[in-house]
Amino acid sequence: MNPRNRRQISTMVFDGLTHHVCLCRGFRDGLPVFGWGEAPSTLLTRAQLREAGLRPNGQDPVALLVFRHVKPFAHETVAELFSVERAALKRTATPAQLVALSRAMDARRVCVDCGVVQDYCVPTSTRQCGTCEDTAMADQIGVAA
Ligand SMILES: [Zn+2]
Incomplete structure (x- = not known):
């Protein structure tokens, strides 16, 4: 028997509104566990939500995605899955925040x-622009010589 077929059937109830019947591999910390490519399309990871322009919106994860990497170390990765229905659009900055x-x-x-505003971020270590940093460096060398 293909181990991928050894799944449990569970019913998930979100807010008493939506009833999903889906196949999961079991439960961990009270949450249904799905393997790679097995999770229902209405459940997304944080990264997938972000890609879709959404954010979890303070909801607790409703399921877990557990998978192993194919290559050398085969670490088990556990990602929290969130309900798309309870996600919210990413916040957009207010004009004051942009300012x-x-x-x-x-x-x-x-x-x-x-005091010149450069078109790049000055290094946090020196807070100097390239020109001033070079000058300071040359001065140091001059002092040392
Ligand atoms: Zn400068």
């Missing part, structure tokens, strides 16, 4: 020495 974000990004581009 705050752009200010924060500007702050990361300002050189502490020359």
Whole structure:
């Protein structure tokens, strides 16, 4: 017998509204466990929700996806599955948040020495632009010599 056929039948009730009858491999922590490619299409992992422009919206996982990687180490991976019906659209930033974000990004581009806003983020270690960093480096070498 193909081990993939050894599954249990379970009924899942979400909020007493939707009844899914599906085949799962058993239960872990009270949640139905599905193998790779076996989960119902209405259940998605966090990453799959994100790809679909959705977020879990504070819901608890309703099932688990358990699979092993094909290659060398065959670690068991457990991913939480969330109900698409209870997911929400990804939040979009408010204008105020966008302003705050752009200010924060500007702050990361300002050189502490020359005060010029660069078109790249200055390194967090020195907070200097490339030119000032080179100058400082040359000065250090000059002092050392
Ligand atoms: Zn500079």
